Amino acid sequence: MHVLSSRILLRPTDPERSRRFYGETLGLAVHREFGTGPDRGTVYFLGGGFLELSGRAPSPPPEHDLERLRLWLQVPDVHAAHDELRAKNARILREPVTEPWGLIEMWLADPDGVRIAVIEVPRDHPLRSRPTI
Structure with a gap:
């Protein structure tokens, strides 16, 4: 299989609220939008991939699904990102920590x-090194 592109698809319960979060709070750039009105689709750049918000879910994902799904966003300075997100009232679940890995x-x-x-x-x-073969 030769993959040309990829994206993560999310079905938010409130698309406008989610667009404000991903576009304004996180500051993700819009790759493209499609459709019209409050339920239009929005595709954001995620570094080497994309995040698409489209459609509308009747309710948030069940807790067991939230345990399975994670977004991983690499930034150059996590402490600067933390300060920026805190200033925008993002729901921070855990402060920056250096993990054992x-x-x-x-x-x-x-x-x-x-x-x-x-x-x-x-x-x-x-992760920053590229071993020679």
Whole structure:
């Protein structure tokens, strides 16, 4: 299989509220929009991928589904992202912490409870190295 592009699809309970969160609070750039009105679809850039908000869910995902779904957003400075998101009243679930595996992680939630990891990869972390073959 040759994958040309990929995206994560979310069905928010309140599309306008979710657009404000992803577009204004997180500051994600819009790749494209489709349809019209409050239920229009919006596709955001996610670094090397995309996040699409489209349709409308009748209710937030059940808690067991929220445990299965996570967004992982790598940023250059997680502490600066933390300060920016706190100033925008984002729902921060956990302050930045250096994990035993070396990544600095902060967790927040979108308006429907989808958990988002905001990650900084330190300069000396193995994810930054490209082993030679």
